[in-house]
Amino acid sequence: MTEVVLLTVAGFMGGTFGSMVGLGGGIFVVPVLVLFLGVPIHGAVAASLLAVVATSTAGSINYIRRGCANLRLGASVETALALGALTGGVVGALLNREALSAVFGGVMIVVSLYVWVRRNASAPRPLEDEGLGRLGAAYYDPSLRCEVGYRVRRLPFGLLLGLVAGNVSGLLGVGGGFLTVPAMRLAMGVPIRASVATSTLMLGVTACSGALVYLARGMVDPVVTVPVVLGVVVGASLGSRLASRVRSSVLAAVMAAVLFAFAVQMLLAAGGISLR
Known part of the structure; x- marks a missing residue:
C-alpha cells in the first residue's frame, strides 16, 4: 500500500509540474521512479510514456479552452514527432540501464543550460497590426493583461527538431516536451505560454507511438503504471x-x-552512484 501511495504522489507531482511547463510529467516521473523508488529504468520509461498520454489529455483541455494551444502548428509538428517516437522506442528498448540513464542525463543537461541562457528571449508582445501568417495565432496572457500575437518562423527547422524530439521521447519516455517547448519558443518564435500549451496537446500522440514498442516487448508493469x-x-x-x-x-x-538537478542525479546513477 505504501508503494502505491508513493507512486501516486510521484505521478501527481510530475503531472502538476510537467503540465505547467509543457513537459508532460515524464521528465520528472522517470528520475523519481528510478532514483528514489527503485523502479527499473525500462519499466519507468514505459510507465512514463503511458502517463504522458494521460497528462496530455487532462492538461490540454484547459489550454484549448483558454485559446493558448495552436492547433494548426501542433498538427504540423506532430507528424515529425510521432515518426521519431517510433524509432526512439525501438532503440530505447535495446539499450542497457546504464546507457539509457546516461543518455537521459546528458540530454537534460544540454536542454536545461540552453533554456536558462535564453529564458528571457522571445518575450511575448502585445498584439500588433502585422499579419500572423498561416500558422500564427493570438491568445490572452493574464500575467500581462493583454492579448499576445505571434508569427511562426523557420517551420522546416522546427519540424527537424520535432523529429529529434520524437526520437528522444520514445527513447527516454519523456514525451519530447522538454525539447519541443524550447524548439517552438527559441527556434520558431512562439511565446513560452503558447509553446507549453501546444506541446501539452501534442504529447499524447507522440507518447502513444513510443509506448506501443514497450507494450509489444512486455515492459509495462501494471503495479507501477496504474x-x-x-x-x-x-x-x-x-x-x-x-x-x-x-x-x-x-x-x-x-x-x-x-531539469539540471535531475540531470545530475541521472548521470550519477549511470555511474553507479545512488542518492536513495
Whole structure:
C-alpha cells in the first residue's frame, strides 16, 4: 500500500509540474521512479510514456479552452514527432540501464543550460497590426493583461527538431516536451505560454507511438503504471490551471533549474552512484 501511495504522489507531482511547463510529467516521473523508488529504468520509461498520454489529455483541455494551444502548428509538428517516437522506442528498448540513464542525463543537461541562457528571449508582445501568417495565432496572457500575437518562423527547422524530439521521447519516455517547448519558443518564435500549451496537446500522440514498442516487448508493469497514471491525471489538470498565474520568464527559469538537478542525479546513477 505504501508503494502505491508513493507512486501516486510521484505521478501527481510530475503531472502538476510537467503540465505547467509543457513537459508532460515524464521528465520528472522517470528520475523519481528510478532514483528514489527503485523502479527499473525500462519499466519507468514505459510507465512514463503511458502517463504522458494521460497528462496530455487532462492538461490540454484547459489550454484549448483558454485559446493558448495552436492547433494548426501542433498538427504540423506532430507528424515529425510521432515518426521519431517510433524509432526512439525501438532503440530505447535495446539499450542497457546504464546507457539509457546516461543518455537521459546528458540530454537534460544540454536542454536545461540552453533554456536558462535564453529564458528571457522571445518575450511575448502585445498584439500588433502585422499579419500572423498561416500558422500564427493570438491568445490572452493574464500575467500581462493583454492579448499576445505571434508569427511562426523557420517551420522546416522546427519540424527537424520535432523529429529529434520524437526520437528522444520514445527513447527516454519523456514525451519530447522538454525539447519541443524550447524548439517552438527559441527556434520558431512562439511565446513560452503558447509553446507549453501546444506541446501539452501534442504529447499524447507522440507518447502513444513510443509506448506501443514497450507494450509489444512486455515492459509495462501494471503495479507501477496504474498509480502513476492516476496521479499524473489529477496533477496535470491542476498544473495547467496554475500555469496561467505564473510569468513566462519564471516558468522558463524553474524549468531549467529542475531539469539540471535531475540531470545530475541521472548521470550519477549511470555511474553507479545512488542518492536513495
